[in-house]
Amino acid sequence: MRNKLERRYGDHDLHFLTFSCYRRKALLGSAQRRSTFVRILSELREEYGFLLVGYVVMPEHVHLLIGEPKTGTPSTVMQVLKQRVSRELRRRKRTVPPGQLKPPVAEAESSLPRFWQPRFYDFNVRSAKKRREKLEYMHQNPITRGLVIHPKDWPWSSWSFYEEGERGLLKIDPVE
Secondary structure (H helix, E strand, O other): OOOOOOOOOOOOOEEEEEEEEHHHOOOOOOHHHHHHHHHHHHHHHHHHOOOEEEEEEOOOEEEEEEEOOOOOOHHHHHHHHHHHHHHHHHHOOOOOOOOOOOOHHHHHHHOOOOOEOOOOEEEEEOOHHHHHHHHHHHHHHHHHOOOOOOHHHOOOEOHHHHHHOOOOOOOOOOOO
16 A cells, blocks of 8 residues: 655745656656756746756656745646656657667657656755755766766756856756
């Protein structure tokens, strides 16, 4: 029997959110797909009015550190984010020149019933210490997974803002 999932909203906490592609397949495995995710996240941030404190987009999962939105809840944001990313990435025509094989991601994705795993993990972040811990964890993720040697080499994260003072792909909202 599954434990009942309890989400705590309304205390103006930050939320460390983790969610995965269906069966942890690398459906965000290309730079173009990760950049599409980042663009949609940016659009939703404006639409729902939430702080984006940190993020990392990995080939098969995503971590976000966000504030509670002005409209809706983090659950609402997650539902819309997953829907929009899934719809956009799944509807793109994958034209392959004659004689070429389909890219592995396209081949694998075409047989999947969904793009994302259901649900998501939500951890309320209430202290500066825990916020730093979650940011460090996110920024080390590409290294831990062997994708890069240094976080500066993975542009789909908030590392450049915190370590270099640069904007990166998304504007980050620093929280004291």
